[in-house]
Amino acid sequence: MKIRNGLSKFQETIQPSMQPVYSELENGQSPETLFITCSDSRISPNLITQTDPGEIFVIRNAGNIVPKPGTGELAVEGTIEYAVQALKVKHIVVCGHAKCGAVGGLLDLGGLDALPAVKEWVKKSEAVLEKVADCDEASKGPEAIKANVMLQLDHLMEYDYVKAAVDKGDLELHGIVYNFGSGEVDYLTDGEF
């Protein structure tokens, strides 16, 4: 009942207070940002970015992973294509987070034998393992979370239309890591967004 009660409460109290926003959105959406983050329940994209409905287009999956283009991951690829080619977003933000279980799984692939689909999925970030190979045990996890975000920015640049838009100055890519425990955000790239 938690979800149904929440929907009712939203309908009765929040929706009326935001009616101008929702009425405007009936005409369409023009978000400036594609926000790519983890499915982790501790991340609430609109809450942590203080954005309203209509302001961020969102992709979520375990580990905020962007597969390279042409790998058949159409749920991600098609959504990036729509954001960049149809919605013409100006920013793509890849948001990793502290204590990410997907990245933890990547660092211990043997522990994912009972979750074969998860294992195959996180292996799309396997290049992270080389980047943290020299880290000590204490820093390996946090550094892998950062390296995982940066890897997805590299993967995004392999999409022809992303690279073309970035080269033209119409699109900027950004990487951040959000720490839900403290609210701190690590900005891994420069730029305003």
Ligand SMILES: [Zn+2]
């Ligand atoms: Zn995660």
